Amino acid sequence: MIIKENRDEILSYLEDSSNFSGGKCEKVFIPENEQEILEIVNECNRQKMPLTVSGGGTGTVGGRIPLEGSVISLERLNGIINIDGNRAVLEAGTIVNDFLQRADNVRKFYPPFPTERNAFIGGNASTNASGEYSFRFGATRKYVLKLRMVTGGGKLVEIPRGRFFADDRGVIRTDFLTFEIPSYKTPEIKCSAGYFSKKNVDLIDIIIGSEGTLGVITQVEVLLIDKLPDRFIMIFFLPSEDRMFEFLSQVKKDFISDIYTLEFFDSASLSFLKNDFPEIPPGTCAFYIESTNTTELMERWLEISEKYNARDVWVGGEPKSYQRLIDFRHKLPENINAYFRKLKITKISLDIAVPERNFKELVSFYRRFSGESGIQTVLFGHIGENHLHFNLFPADEREKTLARQIYISCIEKAISLGGTVAAEHGIGKIKYPYLKMMYGEKGIQDMVRIKKAFDPNGLIGRNNLFPADLLFQK
Numbered sequence: 014m015i016i017k018e019n020r021d022e023i024l025s026y027l028e029d030s031s032n033f034s035g036g037k038c039e040k041v042f043i044p045e046n047e048q049e050i051l052e053i054v055n056e057c058n059r060q061k062m063p064l065t066v067s068g069g070g071t072g073t074v075g076g077r078i079p080l081e082g083s084v085i086s087l088e089r090l091n092g093i094i095n096i097d098g099n100r101a102v103l104e105a106g107t108i109v110n111d112f113l114q115r116a117d118n119v120r121k122f123y124p125p126f127p128t129e130r131n132a133f134i135g136g137n138a139s140t141n142a143s144g145e146y147s148f149r150f151g152a153t154r155k156y157v158l159k160l161r162m163v164t165g166g167g168k169l170v171e172i173p174r175g176r177f178f179a180d181d182r183g184v185i186r187t188d189f190l191t192f193e194i195p196s197y198k199t200p201e202i203k204c205s206a207g208y209f210s211k212k213n214v215d216l217i218d219i220i221i222g223s224e225g226t227l228g229v230i231t232q233v234e235v236l237l238i239d240k241l242p243d244r245f246i247m248i249f250f251l252p253s254e255d256r257m258f259e260f261l262s263q264v265k266k267d268f269i270s271d272i273y274t275l276e277f278f279d280s281a282s283l284s285f286l287k288n289d290f291p292e293i294p295p296g297t298c299a300f301y302i303e304s305t306n307t308t309e310l311m312e313r314w315l316e317i318s319e320k321y322n323a324r325d326v327w328v329g330g331e332p333k334s335y336q337r338l339i340d341f342r343h344k345l346p347e348n349i350n351a352y353f354r355k356l357k358i359t360k361i362s363l364d365i366a367v368p369e370r371n372f373k374e375l376v377s378f379y380r381r382f383s384g385e386s387g388i389q390t391v392l393f394g395h396i397g398e399n400h401l402h403f404n405l406f407p408a409d410e411r412e413k414t415l416a417r418q419i420y421i422s423c424i425e426k427a428i429s430l431g432g433t434v435a436a437e438h439g440i441g442k443i444k445y446p447y448l449k450m451m452y453g454e455k456g457i458q459d460m461v462r463i464k465k466a467f468d469p470n471g472l473i474g475r476n477n478l479f480p481a482d483l484l485f486q487k
Contacts, residue, residue, distance in 0.1 A: 364437060461479060
């Protein structure tokens with residue numbers, strides 16, 4: 014085991030992609046096996062020392078940044094234990110990109126990998142991560158078959174899918190703990206907001222997406238699928254947003270069985286890519302689509318481009334052009350995050366998804382603020398899943414105040430439309446006021462109760478999902 018206590022060595026564990034500041038940490042534990050993790054958690058319980066789990070540092074809500082106590086980093090638990098048929102067993106610190114390459118070598122594929130491929134697989138499970146293929150395949154939860162974890166109370170447990178379910182009274186009973194599931198129901202849309210809950214929920218689904226608050230995940234067993242067939246990427250540059258929903262509806266209706274990725278970039282988003290891709294047609298918005306690669310399909314896609322008067326269509330089929338268009342997609346969030354860092358502000362970005370029937374109303378709501386506020390905005394992301402990121406770039410204190418008001422208005426609107434306040438990036442230490450708006454006081458208290466069942470001293474992942482003060486109220 015490595016223990017870092019020097020300030021210079023600790024600094025890198027006090028940051029992620031959120032620009033969240035104020036991290037404090039006494040030491041960083043870097044274990045090499047489960048036994049050492051068990052010893053660390055039990056020692057922290059003896060000392061009543063908070064312990065924050067550190068993954069790959071790719072999160073956007075401050076989840077891995079401690080406000081007190083110590084950090085446990087799983088960077089040395091990075092073994093790919095086994096890939097056998099359609100299953101893989103991985104240590105929690107396995108880097109996703111390393112896993113994808115190993116799977117590809119045996120012609121297998123792991124669909125829910127996130128955009129940030131340097132993330133850890135344990136972090137993916139902890140946040141119910143999703144990425145560019147979630148439109149076709151869904152988020153991480155669907156692919157986790159088994160977890161091993163050290164609970165906050167210091168017990169090493171194995172949780173396979175299909176063994177522990179909530180009974181009809183909403184109680185889960187195991188040989189290591191018993192608790193009542195939350196009274197709320199998680200929306201049946203893309204969602205990464207709080208502990209997952211539904212009737213007769215499987216225990217493993219509560220652990221997935223719990224953001225490091227119930228224990229330390231040590232090992233993950235996941236489902237693989239066969240390697241994907243040949244695909245090509247197209248970017249349709251439309252002259253305006255006037256027909257974007259008509260375009261979206263037709264694409265979903267006519268090509269749904271062939272699409273792997275379906276995303277959108279408004280004209281303001283494209284301006285962030287101009288330096289990297291100067292040939293972007295001015296004044297356009299864009300749909301980014303990955304599809305099965307056949308001559309017949311290509312002809313049908315070209316008909317679509319003509320129908321909607323596309324100003325240009327970029328196609329990536331062979332490896333070099335395909336990779337270039339993937340770079341197009343990945344470059345936008347990188348450039349936006351860099352811009353936020355330049356402004357030296359915490360990211361003001363909405364991560365809302367709503368049911369499909371209400372999506373157009375939500376986008377219209379966003380657009381009203383884009384037009385009336387005077388604040389620079391961008392709108393982009395997973396349009397196929399009714400999930401677009403609405404980012405605001407306030408230029409001064411007046412605009413910052415207004416941006417916060419807009420944020421709250423959008424959260425309230427999303428909840429009224431049956432949506433979620435966090436579709437993919439979680440809650441962390443930044444968004445728990447909005448989680449309370451979504452589930453109410455009772456829902457938060459239900460989560461606190463579950464955390465205490467796993468973590469009686471309230472030490473693991475303290476201040477993620479809800480403020481630590483709630484753990485100690487009588």
